[in-house]
Amino acid sequence: MPETQHPIFSSYQKDNRFYDEIFDQEGNVKEMYKTLFDLYSGHSVQDFAKLNDKAKASFFNQGITFQVYGEQEIKEKIFPFDLFPRIIAPEEWEHIERGVLQRSKALNLFLWDLYHDKKIIKQGIVPLDLISSSVNFLDQMNGIDPPGGIYNHISGTDLIKHSDGNYYVLEDNIRCPSGVSYVICNRTALKRALFGVFNHYQAHTVTDYGENLLQILESVKPNGVDEPNCVVITPGVYNSAYYEHSYLAKSMGVELVEGRDIFVEHDFVYMKTISGPQKVDVIYRRIDDLFLDPLEFKPDSSLGVPGLFSAYKKGNVCLVNAPGTGVADDKAIYTYMPEIIKYYLDEEPILNNVHTYHCSRPDELKYVLENIDKLVIKPVDEAGGYGISIGNKLTKEEIEKVKVTIQAHPRKYIAQPIMSLSVHATYIEETNSFEPRHVDLRTFTLLGKDKEFVLKGGLTRVALQRGNLIVNSSQGGGSKDTWVLK
Template identity: 75%
Template sequence: MITNPIFSSYQNNTALFDEIFDKNHKVRPTYQKILDLYKDHSIQDFAALNEKAKASFFNQGITFQVYSDEKAQEKIFPFDLFPRIIEAKEWETIESGVLQRCRALNKFLWDIYHNRNIIRDGVVPIELINSSGNYLKDMMNFTPPNKIYNHISGTDLIKHSDGKYYVLEDNIRCPSGVSYVVGNRNALKRALFGVFNHYEIHNVTDYSENLLEMLESVKPQNVDSPTCVILTPGVYNSAYYEHQFLAKTSGIELVEGRDLFVENDFVYMKTIYGPKRVDVIYRRIDDDFIDPDVFNKDSVLGVKGLFSAYINGNVTLANAPGTGVADDKAIYTYMPEIIRYYLKEEPILNNVHTYHCSKPDDLKYILENIDKLVIKPVDEAGGYGISIGSKLTKDEIEKVKIVIKENPRKYIAQPIMSLSVHATYIEDSSSFEQRHVDLRTYTLLGQDQEFVLKGGLTRVALKKGNLIVNSSQGGGSKDTWVLKK
């Protein structure tokens, strides 16, 4: 029986994997200390602390914007004060697993833009590469500095009901959310400072210095002291707070396309002292918008001539253009084979079994079993376009079938996974309730540098029973504690 006062009304559904309480309603050892620290607090005390944390986020300007809103409206990023705790040994598996995937994906990207051995050997079908909307023929036979494509990666994991971690997807275009990791930690320290004295937890505020080190390490040849910038689409982008945060904490300039220009295949930044050469650009805009001379001619977000400067080796773009082909969810299906092919290793982390609608047998199974599956577009992010079969009406299922059959290449399907749940404070009920969570980890690859942020972003589906955790779909987040021992 759960006896802690602030969990007096907690409903522990034992059909779900609860990370704090086991099936006998006993506290798991990892969380015993923190629950002991809370035993003298009432739910009213926690409500007051929650308001304090919200004020901290407001004062820090930690916001996001949902594109589907009719009006451009900034919102405070929803944050839950009860932290998620990951044991040291468990984290070792996560870290080694995401590094393995990032290394393999980097080798895969070099190969498909050069020798294409993995295609010739029949491991990945050529039509899957050529039909990807994120595959860039312009990158063929070009090698970025140090052969690194996915400088910054975000790997999304869930803990299933079997207690094991599974990778949901790899994000290596413009993965966002790392600023909220640091914001969560700072807010929690302000609200619950005394709690930190009782745990030895890895730091998360070192991300920006590692980001800067990575960016400087992939500078173009013959550059001694590189100038790095972050290229943002501007203030109306949903992740603009993060762009500001990373620029400020890493000590580099935040620029828009209009702040840069290209001359003789070199990139320059406009300053009050005159033009200044730019050597490395951490771009937070999609491939299609980086250069109107090569891609979307109507783009006002990028820089005319930027791609030519890049291909001529005079500026580094992180991540490299064309990386999106590797986080295509159809490619995800082949990740175990990709890891074995390039690294000669067995995958450390599990893949979720995935059906691809372009395969006739898979398509037949999907159409007959949509009510048991999650349907995902291969090229969307933020939880957009996802259909969870068990939540659909018969009419909605028929509509999904039509959409799939119109463009099978665009969709994959996965079994409905039972994401673990975590105690989360719900304002509407002024109580703690079970909510589904996932984990986004952040990896940096540079010259002689591999870094995984020891914490990551635990995302919470704040709506009861919801399996989609993205902030754009009403989700929030928790501070993630990785124990040192």
């Protein structure tokens, strides 16, 4: 490291195997971070530890927590927040924004096609068995025209920056992507703790998400409705993302309902208010497809609303995101994204895909089984970082176990080369110093009828354990405020 290294960063061990967001190959601070670096260097390690404690207490007092389900108990935890923000340059963001919008639009057209003419399958671009074997494909959605023609109103796209300095999409989340509330909370927390730093940078606001989301919801109102009544439906207070559900409802000024607050009569949806039933037109649902309506899907679901799907089919209510979107964010479908984009938009993909091996293909399965130590193995239909195996972290016995699991259900798994997620300077409590940690970026894209919006920011998730590549909160990950510069 150069001699000019400041004390607060003095134990920062740069590792040239990874793309460092702050330091260049020679260990010099990159131009964009110089002012920030100097400002942070003005704090002693002790000061910083205090600021960090205050930020944590602030999250805890505000009840910005999530619940982790252990074997015996549910724990309320703070989503760890790092006070050193990530900065994204305007031109870099412009590329990301165009790229995630392109993917969201292509996925929407893909979903329309899958549930209508299935041209992309008939033309052999996406194999039929990939769709027919997907547990997330809903036969009930065949032929249904969702209001406004939109399926994936809200998309969360996970990106990483590889050692080559380019962004790659790791996955598209178009069921119920979560995390946007933390984007806003992180900004608030950073402002409270270190407001001075904002004077030196022109960052885009992230607080306009709620108003844009409401406009998107209102844009897909059912036909014949002038002023739609929009609600957010949550599984309830014990859901790990309940804070986010309540935040979204509050930021839009709409009701947060549970299944038991809603009923369907003559294919119209009503909520039970203190003044009697009130019609509901648009539901931003944070309940998984199969729990939405016990009459149509899981009969034992107590989270959903009997008759809801029938009301949806009749066009009397709009569900956001549409049921059945999960088929398109399946990690096996992900590998076809370049073809999907080309097919529907006649464009080249703006953002890179990570090369993916399908275990359902015999030759690729063979490669995967022979090279597990060089690959990340992912179940195609799991979220939250669950079920992921990182080859170079496994013992021989574990590799053998993974092999058996994959061979038992090859369709259920894909494999990707171990990508070198970029690293960012992150405050580590245990060592009371800044250390490089791997980060990714989740962006949030909204699609409505004649309206689109990408939140200028996003959730930078950090894997807090040294060398760890899994950034999900349920796996001990934290997050950073993310500044998109004007």
